Amino acid sequence: MWDVPHPRGASTEAAASRQDPPAPVREEDDAASRSAVGRAGAAASAPERAPALDLLAPRPDAITAPDPAPSDPGTTTPEPPVAEQPPEPPVADPGSGLLGDVVVVAPDLGGALAVVPGESPAPGGGTVRSVRVEVEEGLPVDGEVFATAVLTTLNDPRGWSGPDGVTFSRTAADDASIRVVLASPATTDRLCAPLETEGTYSCGNSVTGVAVLNFERWVLGAPDFGDDVATYRQYLVNHEVGHVLGHGHEDCPAPGAVAPVMVQQSISAQGCLVNGWPVP
Template sequence: MVTPAPAPEPDATAAVPVPAPVPTPEPPVAEPGSGLVGEVVVEPDLGGTLVVVPGEAPAPGGGTVRSVRVEVEAGLPVDGEVLATAVLATLNDPRGWSGPDGVTFSRTAADDASIRVVLASPATTDRLCAPLATEGKYSCGNSVSGVAVLNFERWVVGAPDFGDDVATYRQYLVNHEVGHVLGHGHEDCPAPGAVAPVMVQQSISAQGCVPNGWPVP
Protein backbone atom coordinates (compact mmCIF):
# COMPACT_ATOMS: atom_id res chain seq x y z
CA MET A 1 0.00 0.00 0.00
CA VAL A 2 1.25 3.45 -0.89
CA THR A 3 0.62 6.07 1.73
CA PRO A 4 -0.37 9.39 0.10
CA ALA A 5 1.84 12.32 0.90
CA PRO A 6 0.30 14.77 3.38
CA ALA A 7 -1.27 17.90 1.86
CA PRO A 8 0.90 20.97 2.27
CA GLU A 9 0.01 23.30 5.07
CA PRO A 10 -1.41 26.65 3.86
CA ASP A 11 1.19 29.36 3.69
CA ALA A 12 0.13 31.92 6.26
CA THR A 13 2.48 34.41 4.65
CA ALA A 14 0.91 34.18 1.20
CA ALA A 15 -0.36 37.53 -0.06
CA VAL A 16 -4.06 38.10 0.40
CA PRO A 17 -5.60 40.05 -2.49
CA VAL A 18 -6.51 43.56 -1.38
CA PRO A 19 -9.55 45.03 -3.09
CA ALA A 20 -8.85 48.18 -5.07
CA PRO A 21 -9.98 51.33 -3.29
CA VAL A 22 -13.28 52.74 -4.48
CA PRO A 23 -12.63 56.24 -5.80
CA THR A 24 -14.47 58.97 -3.96
CA PRO A 25 -16.70 60.84 -6.40
CA GLU A 26 -15.86 64.47 -6.88
CA PRO A 27 -18.48 66.80 -5.41
CA PRO A 28 -20.51 68.61 -8.05
CA VAL A 29 -19.20 72.03 -8.98
CA ALA A 30 -21.57 74.98 -8.79
CA GLU A 31 -22.35 76.67 -12.10
CA PRO A 32 -20.86 80.18 -12.24
CA GLY A 33 -23.52 82.83 -12.66
CA SER A 34 -26.30 80.73 -11.15
CA GLY A 35 -24.92 78.74 -8.21
CA LEU A 36 -26.82 75.65 -9.42
CA VAL A 37 -25.26 72.41 -8.18
CA GLY A 38 -25.55 68.91 -9.63
CA GLU A 39 -28.80 67.50 -10.94
CA VAL A 40 -31.43 70.18 -10.48
CA VAL A 41 -34.98 69.22 -9.60
CA VAL A 42 -37.52 71.98 -8.98
CA GLU A 43 -39.55 71.11 -5.90
CA PRO A 44 -42.76 73.15 -5.77
CA ASP A 45 -42.61 73.82 -2.01
CA LEU A 46 -39.63 73.47 0.31
CA GLY A 47 -41.30 74.89 3.41
CA GLY A 48 -39.96 78.41 3.49
CA THR A 49 -36.85 78.25 5.70
CA LEU A 50 -34.47 80.93 4.44
CA VAL A 51 -30.71 80.78 4.96
CA VAL A 52 -28.63 83.95 4.86
CA VAL A 53 -25.48 83.63 2.76
CA PRO A 54 -22.59 84.81 4.95
CA GLY A 55 -20.09 87.30 3.64
CA GLU A 56 -19.31 90.99 3.37
CA ALA A 57 -17.94 93.06 0.50
CA PRO A 58 -17.68 96.82 0.07
CA ALA A 59 -19.44 98.67 -2.71
CA PRO A 60 -17.07 98.98 -5.67
CA GLY A 61 -18.25 102.30 -7.07
CA GLY A 62 -19.33 105.79 -6.21
CA GLY A 63 -22.87 106.88 -5.48
CA THR A 64 -25.42 105.99 -2.86
CA VAL A 65 -24.52 102.67 -1.25
CA ARG A 66 -27.31 100.09 -0.98
CA SER A 67 -26.40 97.04 1.08
CA VAL A 68 -27.61 93.68 -0.24
CA ARG A 69 -28.22 90.48 1.71
CA VAL A 70 -28.65 87.28 -0.30
CA GLU A 71 -30.82 84.46 1.09
CA VAL A 72 -31.48 80.95 -0.24
CA GLU A 73 -34.36 78.69 0.74
CA ALA A 74 -33.09 75.58 2.53
CA GLY A 75 -33.19 72.54 0.25
CA LEU A 76 -32.49 74.30 -3.03
CA PRO A 77 -29.56 72.77 -4.99
CA VAL A 78 -27.63 76.01 -4.92
CA ASP A 79 -24.21 77.10 -3.69
CA GLY A 80 -25.07 80.27 -1.81
CA GLU A 81 -21.64 81.85 -2.16
CA VAL A 82 -21.61 81.42 -5.94
CA LEU A 83 -25.16 82.77 -6.13
CA ALA A 84 -24.35 85.83 -4.01
CA THR A 85 -21.27 86.56 -6.10
CA ALA A 86 -23.39 86.41 -9.27
CA VAL A 87 -26.11 88.66 -7.83
CA LEU A 88 -23.64 91.35 -6.74
CA ALA A 89 -21.73 91.13 -10.03
CA THR A 90 -24.99 91.75 -11.89
CA LEU A 91 -26.02 94.66 -9.68
CA ASN A 92 -22.62 96.34 -9.91
CA ASP A 93 -22.18 95.81 -13.65
CA PRO A 94 -21.75 99.12 -15.54
CA ARG A 95 -24.93 98.26 -17.47
CA GLY A 96 -26.90 98.12 -14.22
CA TRP A 97 -28.67 100.66 -12.02
CA SER A 98 -25.56 102.66 -11.13
CA GLY A 99 -26.03 105.02 -14.08
CA PRO A 100 -29.80 105.63 -13.97
CA ASP A 101 -30.09 105.69 -10.17
CA GLY A 102 -26.63 106.74 -9.00
CA VAL A 103 -26.31 103.69 -6.72
CA THR A 104 -23.66 101.12 -5.89
CA PHE A 105 -24.16 97.88 -4.01
CA SER A 106 -22.31 96.38 -1.08
CA ARG A 107 -22.77 92.85 0.21
CA THR A 108 -23.75 92.07 3.79
CA ALA A 109 -25.23 89.35 5.95
CA ALA A 110 -26.54 91.84 8.51
CA ASP A 111 -30.16 92.27 9.55
CA ASP A 112 -30.17 95.93 8.55
CA ALA A 113 -29.50 95.29 4.85
CA SER A 114 -31.36 97.79 2.70
CA ILE A 115 -32.15 95.13 0.05
CA ARG A 116 -32.78 91.40 0.47
CA VAL A 117 -32.47 89.17 -2.59
CA VAL A 118 -34.19 85.84 -1.91
CA LEU A 119 -34.08 82.73 -4.10
CA ALA A 120 -37.09 80.57 -3.22
CA SER A 121 -39.20 77.65 -4.41
CA PRO A 122 -42.38 78.52 -6.33
CA ALA A 123 -44.74 78.10 -3.36
CA THR A 124 -42.50 80.08 -1.02
CA THR A 125 -42.22 82.80 -3.66
CA ASP A 126 -46.02 82.99 -3.78
CA ARG A 127 -46.19 83.35 0.01
CA LEU A 128 -43.46 85.99 0.18
CA CYS A 129 -44.95 88.00 -2.71
CA ALA A 130 -48.58 87.92 -1.51
CA PRO A 131 -50.91 89.70 -2.02
CA LEU A 132 -49.29 89.98 -5.46
CA ALA A 133 -50.31 86.84 -7.42
CA THR A 134 -47.13 85.22 -8.74
CA GLU A 135 -48.96 81.96 -9.59
CA GLY A 136 -46.00 79.70 -8.86
CA LYS A 137 -44.34 81.05 -12.03
CA TYR A 138 -43.24 84.61 -11.44
CA SER A 139 -41.08 86.70 -9.09
CA CYS A 140 -41.53 90.03 -7.33
CA GLY A 141 -39.81 93.05 -5.88
CA ASN A 142 -41.20 95.42 -3.25
CA SER A 143 -39.92 98.92 -2.59
CA VAL A 144 -41.64 99.04 0.83
CA SER A 145 -40.21 95.81 2.24
CA GLY A 146 -36.95 96.06 0.30
CA VAL A 147 -37.22 92.42 -0.78
CA ALA A 148 -36.65 90.99 -4.27
CA VAL A 149 -37.90 87.38 -4.46
CA LEU A 150 -36.61 85.26 -7.34
CA ASN A 151 -38.65 82.21 -8.28
CA PHE A 152 -36.33 79.19 -8.45
CA GLU A 153 -38.24 77.62 -11.33
CA ARG A 154 -37.61 80.71 -13.45
CA TRP A 155 -33.97 80.73 -12.27
CA VAL A 156 -33.58 77.21 -13.68
CA VAL A 157 -35.58 77.30 -16.92
CA GLY A 158 -35.61 80.99 -17.90
CA ALA A 159 -38.44 82.50 -19.92
CA PRO A 160 -39.76 81.78 -23.43
CA ASP A 161 -38.63 84.98 -25.13
CA PHE A 162 -35.04 84.51 -23.92
CA GLY A 163 -34.83 81.07 -25.56
CA ASP A 164 -31.68 79.22 -24.55
CA ASP A 165 -30.03 82.32 -23.11
CA VAL A 166 -30.85 81.54 -19.50
CA ALA A 167 -27.74 83.38 -18.27
CA THR A 168 -29.02 86.73 -19.59
CA TYR A 169 -32.48 85.96 -18.27
CA ARG A 170 -31.07 85.52 -14.75
CA GLN A 171 -29.39 88.91 -15.03
CA TYR A 172 -32.70 90.34 -16.19
CA LEU A 173 -34.50 88.77 -13.24
CA VAL A 174 -32.10 90.28 -10.71
CA ASN A 175 -32.14 93.71 -12.36
CA HIS A 176 -35.92 93.74 -12.87
CA GLU A 177 -36.90 92.73 -9.33
CA VAL A 178 -34.27 94.91 -7.68
CA GLY A 179 -35.50 97.67 -9.99
CA HIS A 180 -38.88 97.38 -8.25
CA VAL A 181 -37.13 97.64 -4.88
CA LEU A 182 -35.47 100.84 -6.13
CA GLY A 183 -38.90 102.22 -7.00
CA HIS A 184 -39.22 101.46 -10.71
CA GLY A 185 -42.58 100.33 -12.10
CA HIS A 186 -43.38 98.25 -15.15
CA GLU A 187 -42.85 99.62 -18.65
CA ASP A 188 -44.09 98.61 -22.10
CA CYS A 189 -42.14 97.81 -25.23
CA PRO A 190 -41.79 101.17 -27.03
CA ALA A 191 -41.83 99.72 -30.57
CA PRO A 192 -41.58 96.32 -32.27
CA GLY A 193 -37.94 95.33 -32.66
CA ALA A 194 -36.65 97.84 -30.11
CA VAL A 195 -34.52 96.71 -27.20
CA ALA A 196 -36.84 95.96 -24.30
CA PRO A 197 -36.54 98.24 -21.28
CA VAL A 198 -35.51 96.10 -18.33
CA MET A 199 -38.79 96.90 -16.54
CA VAL A 200 -40.90 95.24 -19.26
CA GLN A 201 -42.41 92.04 -17.83
CA GLN A 202 -40.18 89.84 -19.97
CA SER A 203 -40.83 86.75 -17.85
CA ILE A 204 -44.26 86.84 -19.52
CA SER A 205 -43.41 88.45 -22.86
CA ALA A 206 -40.99 90.97 -24.33
CA GLN A 207 -44.05 92.38 -26.17
CA GLY A 208 -42.31 92.32 -29.55
CA CYS A 209 -39.13 93.94 -28.27
CA VAL A 210 -35.71 92.31 -28.28
CA PRO A 211 -35.18 90.65 -24.86
CA ASN A 212 -32.75 92.52 -22.63
CA GLY A 213 -31.40 92.04 -19.14
CA TRP A 214 -29.93 95.47 -18.40
CA PRO A 215 -31.10 98.95 -17.39
CA VAL A 216 -28.42 100.38 -19.73
CA PRO A 217 -27.96 97.80 -22.52
Protein backbone atom coordinates (compact mmCIF):
# COMPACT_ATOMS: atom_id res chain seq x y z
CA MET A 1 0.00 0.00 0.00
CA TRP A 2 1.23 3.49 -0.75
CA ASP A 3 2.04 5.93 2.13
CA VAL A 4 0.38 9.15 0.99
CA PRO A 5 0.66 12.35 3.17
CA HIS A 6 -2.53 14.30 3.63
CA PRO A 7 -2.52 17.87 2.33
CA ARG A 8 -3.51 19.19 5.73
CA GLY A 9 -0.44 17.66 7.28
CA ALA A 10 1.73 19.60 4.85
CA SER A 11 0.21 22.96 5.84
CA THR A 12 0.50 22.20 9.58
CA GLU A 13 4.16 21.36 9.22
CA ALA A 14 4.76 24.60 7.31
CA ALA A 15 3.12 26.65 10.08
CA ALA A 16 5.18 24.89 12.70
CA SER A 17 8.39 25.77 10.87
CA ARG A 18 7.59 29.48 11.27
CA GLN A 19 7.19 29.25 15.12
CA ASP A 20 9.99 29.62 17.67
CA PRO A 21 11.58 26.39 18.87
CA PRO A 22 9.87 24.90 21.95
CA ALA A 23 11.42 25.20 25.39
CA PRO A 24 13.56 22.26 26.52
CA VAL A 25 11.77 19.54 28.46
CA ARG A 26 12.88 16.67 30.59
CA GLU A 27 13.47 13.24 29.00
CA GLU A 28 10.51 11.65 30.78
CA ASP A 29 8.30 14.60 29.83
CA ASP A 30 9.58 14.37 26.25
CA ALA A 31 8.76 10.66 26.08
CA ALA A 32 5.27 11.21 27.44
CA SER A 33 4.76 14.07 25.05
CA ARG A 34 5.88 11.99 22.03
CA SER A 35 3.57 9.14 23.09
CA ALA A 36 0.59 11.41 23.45
CA VAL A 37 1.28 13.20 20.24
CA GLY A 38 1.69 9.88 18.42
CA ARG A 39 -1.65 8.59 19.70
CA ALA A 40 -3.36 11.84 18.84
CA GLY A 41 -1.74 11.97 15.40
CA ALA A 42 -2.78 8.42 14.60
CA ALA A 43 -6.34 9.09 15.68
CA ALA A 44 -6.49 12.29 13.69
CA SER A 45 -4.84 11.01 10.52
CA ALA A 46 -6.64 7.64 10.21
CA PRO A 47 -10.02 8.94 9.05
CA GLU A 48 -8.42 11.46 6.71
CA ARG A 49 -6.13 9.03 4.79
CA ALA A 50 -8.98 6.99 3.41
CA PRO A 51 -10.39 9.79 1.18
CA ALA A 52 -6.90 10.38 -0.24
CA LEU A 53 -6.58 6.70 -1.23
CA ASP A 54 -10.09 6.74 -2.66
CA LEU A 55 -9.15 9.63 -4.92
CA LEU A 56 -6.14 7.71 -6.25
CA ALA A 57 -8.03 4.48 -6.97
CA PRO A 58 -9.15 4.09 -10.63
CA ARG A 59 -12.84 4.44 -11.38
CA PRO A 60 -14.56 1.18 -12.37
CA ASP A 61 -15.58 2.70 -15.70
CA ALA A 62 -11.97 3.63 -16.39
CA ILE A 63 -10.69 0.04 -16.18
CA THR A 64 -10.04 -1.39 -19.63
CA ALA A 65 -8.79 -4.77 -20.81
CA PRO A 66 -5.15 -4.91 -21.89
CA ASP A 67 -4.47 -4.60 -25.58
CA PRO A 68 -4.19 -8.00 -27.29
CA ALA A 69 -0.71 -9.15 -28.17
CA PRO A 70 0.15 -8.31 -31.77
CA SER A 71 -0.36 -11.27 -34.09
CA ASP A 72 2.47 -12.75 -36.04
CA PRO A 73 1.93 -11.68 -39.67
CA GLY A 74 3.49 -14.97 -40.78
CA THR A 75 0.79 -17.09 -39.16
CA THR A 76 -2.86 -17.62 -40.02
CA THR A 77 -5.78 -18.57 -37.81
CA PRO A 78 -6.79 -22.18 -38.54
CA GLU A 79 -10.27 -22.69 -39.94
CA PRO A 80 -12.68 -24.59 -37.67
CA PRO A 81 -13.11 -28.23 -38.69
CA VAL A 82 -16.03 -28.97 -40.98
CA ALA A 83 -18.31 -31.77 -39.85
CA GLU A 84 -18.29 -34.76 -42.19
CA GLN A 85 -21.55 -35.09 -44.04
CA PRO A 86 -23.20 -38.50 -44.35
CA PRO A 87 -23.25 -39.93 -47.87
CA GLU A 88 -26.30 -39.25 -49.99
CA PRO A 89 -28.62 -42.22 -50.59
CA PRO A 90 -28.20 -43.78 -54.04
CA VAL A 91 -30.21 -42.36 -56.90
CA ALA A 92 -32.55 -44.77 -58.68
CA ASP A 93 -31.29 -45.37 -62.22
CA PRO A 94 -33.27 -46.53 -65.27
CA GLY A 95 -33.34 -50.27 -65.86
CA SER A 96 -32.70 -51.17 -62.21
CA GLY A 97 -36.37 -51.28 -61.24
CA LEU A 98 -35.63 -49.02 -58.27
CA LEU A 99 -38.31 -46.47 -57.46
CA GLY A 100 -38.11 -42.92 -56.16
CA ASP A 101 -35.56 -40.14 -56.31
CA VAL A 102 -33.41 -41.85 -53.70
CA VAL A 103 -33.37 -45.42 -52.39
CA VAL A 104 -33.25 -46.34 -48.71
CA VAL A 105 -32.37 -49.92 -47.80
CA ALA A 106 -34.50 -51.36 -44.99
CA PRO A 107 -32.64 -54.17 -43.21
CA ASP A 108 -35.67 -56.42 -42.70
CA LEU A 109 -39.10 -56.26 -44.34
CA GLY A 110 -40.52 -59.44 -42.87
CA GLY A 111 -40.00 -61.90 -45.70
CA ALA A 112 -43.30 -61.87 -47.60
CA LEU A 113 -42.55 -62.46 -51.30
CA ALA A 114 -44.65 -61.39 -54.27
CA VAL A 115 -44.41 -63.18 -57.61
CA VAL A 116 -44.03 -60.78 -60.52
CA PRO A 117 -46.76 -61.77 -63.01
CA GLY A 118 -45.87 -62.27 -66.65
CA GLU A 119 -44.89 -64.85 -69.24
CA SER A 120 -42.40 -64.75 -72.10
CA PRO A 121 -40.95 -67.55 -74.25
CA ALA A 122 -37.29 -68.45 -74.44
CA PRO A 123 -35.67 -66.42 -77.25
CA GLY A 124 -33.14 -68.98 -78.52
CA GLY A 125 -32.35 -72.62 -79.01
CA GLY A 126 -31.02 -74.97 -76.37
CA THR A 127 -32.34 -76.36 -73.10
CA VAL A 128 -35.14 -74.15 -71.82
CA ARG A 129 -34.99 -73.16 -68.16
CA SER A 130 -38.11 -71.38 -66.91
CA VAL A 131 -37.54 -68.48 -64.49
CA ARG A 132 -39.97 -67.06 -61.93
CA VAL A 133 -39.11 -63.63 -60.52
CA GLU A 134 -40.13 -62.64 -56.98
CA VAL A 135 -39.71 -59.42 -55.03
CA GLU A 136 -40.05 -59.01 -51.29
CA GLU A 137 -43.06 -56.91 -50.37
CA GLY A 138 -42.12 -53.42 -49.24
CA LEU A 139 -39.05 -53.00 -51.41
CA PRO A 140 -39.09 -49.80 -53.49
CA VAL A 141 -38.92 -51.75 -56.74
CA ASP A 142 -40.98 -51.93 -59.93
CA GLY A 143 -41.28 -55.70 -60.23
CA GLU A 144 -41.86 -55.68 -63.96
CA VAL A 145 -38.76 -53.58 -64.67
CA PHE A 146 -36.71 -55.79 -62.36
CA ALA A 147 -37.97 -59.00 -64.00
CA THR A 148 -37.17 -57.62 -67.44
CA ALA A 149 -33.63 -56.79 -66.28
CA VAL A 150 -33.13 -60.34 -64.98
CA LEU A 151 -34.35 -62.08 -68.16
CA THR A 152 -32.50 -59.66 -70.44
CA THR A 153 -29.27 -60.44 -68.59
CA LEU A 154 -29.80 -64.21 -68.64
CA ASN A 155 -30.55 -64.28 -72.37
CA ASP A 156 -27.71 -61.95 -73.39
CA PRO A 157 -25.28 -63.62 -75.87
CA ARG A 158 -22.56 -63.13 -73.27
CA GLY A 159 -24.56 -65.18 -70.77
CA TRP A 160 -24.84 -68.88 -69.96
CA SER A 161 -26.31 -69.89 -73.33
CA GLY A 162 -22.83 -70.46 -74.79
CA PRO A 163 -21.12 -72.40 -71.97
CA ASP A 164 -24.21 -74.35 -70.87
CA GLY A 165 -26.37 -74.43 -74.02
CA VAL A 166 -29.39 -73.04 -72.17
CA THR A 167 -32.03 -70.42 -72.85
CA PHE A 168 -34.46 -68.85 -70.38
CA SER A 169 -38.20 -68.34 -70.45
CA ARG A 170 -40.20 -66.31 -67.97
CA THR A 171 -43.12 -67.67 -65.97
CA ALA A 172 -45.19 -66.99 -62.87
CA ALA A 173 -46.04 -70.68 -62.41
CA ASP A 174 -45.15 -72.74 -59.35
CA ASP A 175 -43.23 -75.29 -61.42
CA ALA A 176 -40.52 -72.85 -62.55
CA SER A 177 -37.11 -74.49 -62.72
CA ILE A 178 -35.37 -71.38 -61.36
CA ARG A 179 -36.57 -68.75 -58.92
CA VAL A 180 -34.81 -65.36 -58.80
CA VAL A 181 -35.69 -63.52 -55.59
CA LEU A 182 -34.85 -59.94 -54.67
CA ALA A 183 -34.93 -59.59 -50.86
CA SER A 184 -33.91 -57.35 -47.98
CA PRO A 185 -30.67 -58.24 -46.18
CA ALA A 186 -32.34 -60.08 -43.28
CA THR A 187 -34.66 -62.04 -45.57
CA THR A 188 -31.68 -62.94 -47.77
CA ASP A 189 -29.93 -64.36 -44.70
CA ARG A 190 -32.96 -66.48 -43.86
CA LEU A 191 -33.46 -67.77 -47.39
CA CYS A 192 -29.76 -68.57 -47.84
CA ALA A 193 -29.28 -70.36 -44.51
CA PRO A 194 -27.27 -72.39 -43.56
CA LEU A 195 -24.96 -70.42 -45.85
CA GLU A 196 -23.92 -67.28 -43.97
CA THR A 197 -24.55 -64.20 -46.08
CA GLU A 198 -24.05 -61.79 -43.16
CA GLY A 199 -26.70 -59.32 -44.29
CA THR A 200 -24.42 -58.39 -47.18
CA TYR A 201 -24.00 -61.18 -49.70
CA SER A 202 -26.32 -63.15 -52.01
CA CYS A 203 -26.59 -66.85 -52.79
CA GLY A 204 -27.58 -69.42 -55.39
CA ASN A 205 -28.50 -73.04 -54.69
CA SER A 206 -28.49 -75.78 -57.31
CA VAL A 207 -30.56 -78.08 -55.06
CA THR A 208 -33.44 -75.70 -54.36
CA GLY A 209 -33.12 -73.86 -57.70
CA VAL A 210 -33.27 -70.48 -55.94
CA ALA A 211 -31.02 -67.48 -56.57
CA VAL A 212 -31.46 -64.85 -53.85
CA LEU A 213 -30.18 -61.35 -54.63
CA ASN A 214 -29.48 -59.07 -51.67
CA PHE A 215 -31.31 -55.79 -52.22
CA GLU A 216 -28.53 -53.80 -50.55
CA ARG A 217 -26.09 -55.08 -53.17
CA TRP A 218 -28.57 -54.42 -55.96
CA VAL A 219 -28.69 -50.79 -54.82
CA LEU A 220 -25.08 -50.13 -53.85
CA GLY A 221 -22.98 -52.52 -55.96
CA ALA A 222 -19.59 -53.75 -54.73
CA PRO A 223 -16.34 -51.88 -53.97
CA ASP A 224 -14.27 -53.30 -56.83
CA PHE A 225 -16.92 -52.26 -59.38
CA GLY A 226 -16.74 -48.63 -58.27
CA ASP A 227 -19.50 -46.56 -59.85
CA ASP A 228 -20.40 -49.21 -62.45
CA VAL A 229 -23.39 -50.55 -60.54
CA ALA A 230 -25.18 -51.57 -63.77
CA THR A 231 -22.44 -54.08 -64.65
CA TYR A 232 -22.38 -55.30 -61.06
CA ARG A 233 -26.11 -56.11 -61.24
CA GLN A 234 -25.48 -58.18 -64.37
CA TYR A 235 -22.68 -59.94 -62.54
CA LEU A 236 -24.96 -60.61 -59.56
CA VAL A 237 -27.65 -62.24 -61.71
CA ASN A 238 -25.17 -64.31 -63.73
CA HIS A 239 -23.11 -65.36 -60.73
CA GLU A 240 -26.01 -66.53 -58.53
CA VAL A 241 -27.89 -68.20 -61.39
CA GLY A 242 -24.53 -69.77 -62.28
CA HIS A 243 -24.62 -71.50 -58.88
CA VAL A 244 -28.16 -72.72 -59.62
CA LEU A 245 -26.82 -74.18 -62.89
CA GLY A 246 -24.15 -76.04 -60.93
CA HIS A 247 -21.10 -73.78 -61.20
CA GLY A 248 -18.81 -73.32 -58.22
CA HIS A 249 -16.50 -70.49 -57.29
CA GLU A 250 -13.32 -69.76 -59.26
CA ASP A 251 -10.18 -67.75 -58.57
CA CYS A 252 -8.61 -64.92 -60.51
CA PRO A 253 -6.19 -66.64 -62.94
CA ALA A 254 -3.63 -63.80 -62.99
CA PRO A 255 -3.38 -60.16 -61.93
CA GLY A 256 -4.86 -57.92 -64.60
CA ALA A 257 -6.77 -60.74 -66.31
CA VAL A 258 -10.52 -60.54 -66.83
CA ALA A 259 -12.23 -62.11 -63.84
CA PRO A 260 -14.27 -65.26 -64.51
CA VAL A 261 -17.88 -64.54 -63.58
CA MET A 262 -17.72 -67.15 -60.78
CA VAL A 263 -15.00 -65.24 -58.91
CA GLN A 264 -16.52 -63.81 -55.72
CA GLN A 265 -16.36 -60.26 -56.99
CA SER A 266 -18.86 -59.07 -54.39
CA ILE A 267 -15.95 -59.53 -51.97
CA SER A 268 -12.97 -58.90 -54.25
CA ALA A 269 -11.93 -59.34 -57.87
CA GLN A 270 -8.62 -60.69 -56.47
CA GLY A 271 -6.55 -58.45 -58.72
CA CYS A 272 -8.49 -59.28 -61.88
CA LEU A 273 -10.50 -56.84 -63.94
CA VAL A 274 -14.14 -56.91 -62.88
CA ASN A 275 -16.53 -58.70 -65.22
CA GLY A 276 -20.23 -59.48 -65.20
CA TRP A 277 -20.45 -62.14 -67.95
CA PRO A 278 -19.76 -65.84 -68.43
CA VAL A 279 -18.45 -65.00 -71.91
CA PRO A 280 -17.08 -61.43 -71.71
